[in-house]
Amino acid sequence: MxxxxxxxxxxxxxxxxxxxxxxxxxxxxxxxxxxxxxxxxxxxxxxxxxxxxxxxxxxxxxxxxxxxxxxxxxxxxxxxxxxxxxxxxxxxxxxxxxxxxxxxxxxxxxxxxxxxxxxxxxxxxxxxxxxxxxxxxxxxxxxxxxxxxxxxxxxxxxxxxxxxxxxxxxxxxxxxxxxxxxxxxxxxxxxxxxxxxxxxxxxxLVRCLDEGAILTEACDSSGAELAIKIALFKASLAWGQEPNWSDTRTPVIGASFLETCRECCRDQGGGLSPRILRAIVETMQSQNMAAVHALRTGKGGDDPQRMRGNDKAQRRDIDYEFHLHYWECANGLVELASVVHHNDFSIPE
Incomplete structure (x- = not known):
């Protein structure tokens, strides 16, 4: 935080x-x-x-x-x-x-x-x-x-x-x-x-907060969750909705998410964290689904999707170079797993 x-x-x-x-x-x-x-x-x-x-x-x-x-x-x-x-x-x-x-x-x-x-x-x-x-x-x-x-x-x-x-x-x-x-x-x-x-x-007050800076400076999952919650709240306001802060649902923060997020942001100045947050908002709101691809067990397009029990591994494009990997959980939750470079198809379980 x-x-x-x-x-x-x-x-x-x-x-x-x-x-x-x-x-x-x-x-x-x-x-x-x-x-x-x-x-x-x-x-x-x-x-x-x-x-x-x-x-x-x-x-x-x-x-x-x-x-x-x-x-x-x-x-x-x-x-x-x-x-x-x-x-x-x-x-x-x-x-x-x-x-x-x-x-x-x-x-x-x-x-x-x-x-x-x-x-x-x-x-x-x-x-x-x-x-x-x-x-x-x-x-x-x-x-x-x-x-x-x-x-x-x-x-x-x-x-x-x-x-x-x-x-x-x-x-x-x-x-x-x-x-x-x-x-x-x-x-x-x-x-x-x-x-x-x-x-x-x-x-x-929320409109004045810099969620990108909060994500960049976050030292634990609660800091990352706060940045995401602010981004989701602002997005709802931008769409003309009347969001309730207490009811704003955030994803589960996986054990490796913040570390991989920091590693990718380290050499990007402050420009990457807002794009990561945009990708997370789109994920939570099921928007821009053309940017989402199944993470598969192999390199072939016909290889089965990687699973964790009944949870599905997904890859969302942040931009050309960076991607958000997450678990689409069977219980309806989203678990953020990692932020990776273009040639990295791994996902922490």
Whole structure:
């Protein structure tokens, strides 16, 4: 598995909607919370929230207390959500550990003249939420630009994301931290400039992930499975479907698959792994079947197909040089066996 993907949830995502909003807004609010809650048990992602999130919500009168939720749901006739379940989920999100500041060993930043493009700070008019969001945006931008810890893929989750990349410009007066890799930042009147990745739903997050890089960097079968799951999920989105992450079915990863995959990718830069994933998606979706050929016991076209009990050995063209070998199992599963060069017709059992 590659390094975990890190996410920071903006407190505005958790802020209780205004009672004057429509029932649709309340539904979207709960659905968003439930959407992100899917990630709490995923081993490949770590979710953080700022230490000041709860304080900002209380200061702005937006902390979603149970009574507040009960009144909100009652006023809008919402009965399909259990209030206690939603409240427990909110409490869990607000008490996530370690906090963003603890995890990245940054405590605070003193800055002014902040400009974000698009302007995400004005997505909320509440002072506490604006202040907390501004601080997180500046800190994440600094970390992304200057720190050794790999946070290039760190995403900030917003209630509404107008774009996937937000450019950040600010005057930095001071930053309180415990890191040893932060250089001297530009001093006012000079400006610091950086950017932050943002998203507002689970689909947007998955679209930002680089499944090819995840496959290339995978050190075990769970990393390979994650890359494949992302590729399958993206393919379903591209076909206009509404995939469910939890229900996305992945193939069995054979004992030799990842090793042979790495060997073939080693001298190909980053170009082969996306093609491998495309071939796997086509295999799982029974597409482009003209690229599939039976692996036979001999070189003759009339030789019988190689079998493993009742499982059939198959060979799918990735391109002219590389091929995906897999077992089409009698129980309906697909087991990825190996990635091989053109003249290799072996398949691990």
């Amino acid at each position: 590659p390094d975990m993907l890190d996410l920071t949830i903006d407190a505005g995502v958790i802020a209780v909607p205004n009672p004057v909003h429509s029932a649709d807004v309340v539904h979207d609010y709960v659905d968003t919370l439930l959407d992100w809650s899917k990630l709490l048990e995923e081993p490949w992602v770590a979710i953080h929230i700022s230490q000041g999130a709860s304080e900002a919500l209380f200061a702005d009168g937006l902390y979603p207390l149970r009574e507040q939720l009960r009144t909100l749901f009652g006023d809008h006739g919402i009965v399909e959500y259990d209030i206690n379940t939603v409240a427990k989920l909110i409490d869990k999100l607000l008490t996530l550990t370690p906090s963003f500041e603890t995890y990245y060993r940054v405590k605070d930043v003193l800055a002014d003249a902040l400009d974000t493009d698009p302007d995400i700070i004005k997505l909320t008019t509440h002072n506490g939420l604006q202040s907390d969001l501004a601080r997180c945006v500046i800190l994440i931008a600094i970390l992304r630009k200057h720190c050794r810890q790999p946070i290039a893929g760190h995403s900030l989750i917003l209630r509404s994301a107008p774009d996937s990349i937000v450019r950040v410009r600010a005057q930095i007066h001071d930053i309180e931290h415990e890191r040893d890799d932060l250089p001297e930042l530009p001093s006012p009147p000079e400006y610091f400039e950086g950017d932050v990745l943002v998203c507002d739903d689970f689909k947007g």
